[in-house]
Amino acid sequence: MYGFGSKTALLEDFASTSLTKYSVVVVNGYLQGTNIKQVVVALAELLWDQLKTKRSPSRSSSKAQQPFNSRSMDDLLAFLDGSEDTTNECIVCVVIHNIDGPGLRDSETQQCLARVASCSHIRIVASIDHVNAPLLWDKKMVHTQFNWYWHHVPTFAPYKVEGMLIPLILAHGNTTQSAKGATIVLQSLTSNAQSVFKVLAEFQLSHSNEEGMPIDNLYATCRERFLVSSQLTLNSHLTEFKDHELVKTKRNSDGQDCFHIPLTNEALEKLLADLCPSTLCRFYVLIQVAIIQNFHSRLKR
Structure with missing residues (x-):
C-alpha cells in the first residue's frame, strides 16, 4: 500500500475484517527498536x-517442540517454509506498518523479510511512505520473494502514530539531534514537500528578525518555482509539516x-x-534557474 x-x-x-480466519x-x-x-x-x-491442532499427539516432533527463540534464523525460516502441512491450510499473515521505516530499513532486515515473504505458510501486507522505498529491494526480492501487488491508497490521514514516535522535539536538544530528527521526517515525504520546506527554511535564514513567512x-514563491499548482496543494504540505511539528503558525501584526x-x-543550515549536499544543491538550483529563464524567454517570444 502506498x-x-x-x-x-x-x-x-x-x-480486522478480512484476515479474521488467520x-x-x-x-x-x-x-526504531523493531x-x-x-x-x-x-x-x-x-x-x-x-x-x-491438525496433527495427532503420536506425530509430534521433538525438534518442533524445541523453543523457537533458541533456534537459528535459517532453522526458523526452514520451518516457516516446511512441508509439514502439505495442504498449506496453516497460514500466518504479517501486517507491516512502514516496511520502509527506520526499524526495518537496513539491508540485512529487508533480505530477511523477503525470505519470510517467500515462505509457503506466510502472507504479507505492508505499507510504504518513503518516496525511495522501492530502492530497498532488488529484482529478485520484488518479483520472486515479496511478489508485491501494488495498491495506490492516498488516505491523506495525518501521520499521528508514526510521527509521535519519531524522536523529533525540534525546540529542545542540541543542533545535531534536532536537525537529524527533522531530516528523518522530511526524507519520508515527497520531493515537492521537501522543496516547499526548503523555501520556508531559506526565507527564515535570510529574514531571521521576522515572525515567519x-x-x-x-x-507565490512555491508557484514561481513550480512546486505547487494550487493553494490546496500547499495546504496539504503545511498540514503534514504541522502534524510532524516541523513548522509552527502565528499571526503577525497585520493579522x-x-x-x-x-x-x-x-x-536549519545543517538540515538543508x-x-x-552543497554540490548537488548548487547543481539543482542552476538547473531550476535555467528552466525558469528558458520559460520566460519563450513567453517573451
Whole structure:
C-alpha cells in the first residue's frame, strides 16, 4: 500500500475484517527498536500452534517442540517454509506498518523479510511512505520473494502514530539531534514537500528578525518555482509539516498567518545540508534557474 497519508488505520481495518480466519502478526516498522528475530520467532510459534491442532499427539516432533527463540534464523525460516502441512491450510499473515521505516530499513532486515515473504505458510501486507522505498529491494526480492501487488491508497490521514514516535522535539536538544530528527521526517515525504520546506527554511535564514513567512508569500514563491499548482496543494504540505511539528503558525501584526520552523539558524543550515549536499544543491538550483529563464524567454517570444 502506498500513497500520501498514514495507512495505519487502513491496514488495521483490513486485518480486522478480512484476515479474521488467520493468525495475524502486526509489525510497526516506524519503531526504531523493531527486532526481526523476535518477529520471526512469533511467526513460528503461531504456525506451530496451528500445526498442533491438525496433527495427532503420536506425530509430534521433538525438534518442533524445541523453543523457537533458541533456534537459528535459517532453522526458523526452514520451518516457516516446511512441508509439514502439505495442504498449506496453516497460514500466518504479517501486517507491516512502514516496511520502509527506520526499524526495518537496513539491508540485512529487508533480505530477511523477503525470505519470510517467500515462505509457503506466510502472507504479507505492508505499507510504504518513503518516496525511495522501492530502492530497498532488488529484482529478485520484488518479483520472486515479496511478489508485491501494488495498491495506490492516498488516505491523506495525518501521520499521528508514526510521527509521535519519531524522536523529533525540534525546540529542545542540541543542533545535531534536532536537525537529524527533522531530516528523518522530511526524507519520508515527497520531493515537492521537501522543496516547499526548503523555501520556508531559506526565507527564515535570510529574514531571521521576522515572525515567519506569510502564507501569501510562501504560496507565490512555491508557484514561481513550480512546486505547487494550487493553494490546496500547499495546504496539504503545511498540514503534514504541522502534524510532524516541523513548522509552527502565528499571526503577525497585520493579522496574516505566518509559518516558522522551530529550529536555530545553525540547525536549519545543517538540515538543508543533510537534505541537499552543497554540490548537488548548487547543481539543482542552476538547473531550476535555467528552466525558469528558458520559460520566460519563450513567453517573451
